[in-house]
Amino acid sequence: MSDTSRLRPSTDTDTGPMNAPGRLQPTTPAARAAGDIGAGTALLGALTPMLREWLPGQRWFAGKGRPIDGLALRSAVEVLPCDGRLGTPGLLHLLLEVQQPGGTPDCYQLLLGTREVLPPSLVPALLGRAQDGPLAGLTVYEALHDQRLTGLLLERLRSPGRTGPLRFSAEPGTTLPAGLAPRLSTAEQSNSSVVYGDTFILKLFRRVSPGANPDLELSLALARSGSRRVAEPVAWFEAVGLYDEPATLGLLQRFLPGSVDGWTLALRALDAGRGAAGDGRPADVGGDFTPHAHALGQATAEVHTALADALPTTVLTGARISLLASAMADRLDAATRAVPQLAPYSRGLRGAFEDLVHLGDRGLTLAAQRIHGDLHLGQALRTAGGDWVLIDFEGEPARPLAERRTPRPAVQDIAGMLRSFDYAARHRDPADPDAAAWAEANRAAFCAGYARRAGRDPRESAVLLRAYETDKAVYEVLYEARHRPDWLPIPMAAVERLATAPAP
Structure with a gap:
C-alpha cells in the first residue's frame, strides 16, 4: 500500500486576517460587543419561515415531497458583515440541519446574501425580508446569484486561513488571479457551481458530512500523481471544529473551456447516424x-x-x-x-x-x-484538445460519505x-x-x-x-x-x- 499522507487535504492552522468576520452576532453595536450567544436562536427564528418555503424548491434539496419537521443551526458565519451599513451586501454562511420524517437530520450548506434593497436582477434569488432578529429590515436572498458575493468567495480562497470555523486552503505554489468574472452554472443538480472567467470552477457541496469529500480527496490524489485525466484542484474550504474531522464545503478546480461531456457527444453521434445532425457539430463526431x-x-x-x-x-x-x-x-x-x-x-x-x-x-x-463511484457519460469531458477527463468524483451523493470512501x-x-x-x-x-x-x-x-x-x-x-x-x-x-x-x-x-x- 502507498503512503497517503501526502495526498490528504492541507490541515494548516493559519488564522487569517485579524479582522476577518466570525460567528454572527446581533446587529446592534452594544449587542455585538457583548457577544450575545442568543443570536443564533434569533437568527434561525427569523429565517425559518423563509427557509421552509424556499428549501423544497431547490434542485439540490434531497428531501422533496417530505415535510420539514425542524431546522437547527450547526454554524452561522458572517463572511461579510450583514448589518446593512452603507448599503453594501452582506454574506452569511450557514450549515443548517434539516429534520424530516423517517431519518436523521441532513446538514445543508447555504450562502445567503443580505441587502436593504434588492436590485431587480437579483429578484429571482429572493428568499424574503427579515422581520426581526439580527437581520431585521434586511432582504435575504441566495448569494450565489450575486456576482459581488461570489467574487468575494474567490478572493477568500486566494488568502488561505480561517474565518470562524471556515478554513480556506490552497495547493502549494498555486497562484489565483484576482478579478475573474463569476457566473453561476446551471448544470449542477445535487450541488452548485460558480465559474470564474474561463479559468476556474468552484463546486459548493450542498449536503455536508464530516470527513473529506471524495471529490477533493480523489482529485488531489490524481493531480498529485501527475494524471492528466482530472481537472486539477487548486483550492478548497472546509468546516473545522464542528465535527470530529473537517467537513469539505467547496472545491476550486481548473475550468476546461471548450470541453463537451460524453453524454452530449454520444447523442450527437446518434443523431448524426440517424441523419439528424445539424450544422455546427464537431467534424470528428459522426454516427460512429x-x-x-x-x-x-x-x-x-x-x-x-x-x-x-x-x-x-x-x-x-x-x-x-x-x-x-x-x-x-x-x-x-x-x-x-x-x-x-x-x-x-x-x-x-x-x-x-x-x-x-x-x-x-x-x-x-x-x-x-x-x-469514481458514479461513472457515466455525463461525468466525462472531452477537452478541446481531444482528451477525456473524468469529473465529479463525489460518488452517489445519496449514499453515506463513509460508504463512498470505501x-x-x-x-x-x-x-x-x-x-x-x-x-x-x-x-x-x-x-x-x-x-x-x-x-x-x-x-x-x-x-x-x-x-x-x-x-x-x-x-x-x-x-x-x-x-x-x-x-x-x-x-x-x-x-x-x-x-x-x-x-x-x-x-x-x-x-x-x-x-x-x-x-x-
Missing part, C-alpha cells in the same frame, strides 16, 4: 462513436490505475463478497416492492447475485480500491458506464430497434479500450460485471419510477435482458 468510447475506456483504466497506486487498496474474500451480494439482493427486494414491474424478473435478477456468492464460496477474491471493485465504475451507453442509445426512443446494437458496439469498444490500458478485459470478470450491471439497472428502475416515469422503459429493457441472459 466507438473510437471515442474506446478512448474513454483507456482514460478510465488510467484513472483506476493511478488511484490504486496512490491510495490504499484491499482484497475482498468470501465473507465480504457474500455481504456485497446480499446488499445487492436487499436493494432488489426494496425496489420490487416499490415498482411492481420488476416482479416478473426478480428471480432472474437475483441469480446474478447468487452467482457472485458462489464464486466467493469457491475461493474467489476481488481486488478493491478507491473508484474501496470497491473497479468493475462498479465500468458497469455504470456500460449502462450509460444503453441510456444514450434509447434516450430519443426507448423502442428504437437499432438501440441495442449501438449500445453493444460502444460497450465493447469501451471495454477493449480499458483492456488495452489496464492489461485485463473487464468482460473476463463476467459474473462480477453482470452483478454490478444488474444492481445498477435495479437502481435506475427505482429512480425513473419515482422521478421520470417516461424513462422507465430504458432500464426495464436492461432488466429483461439481464434477467433472461444465460449465466456467465
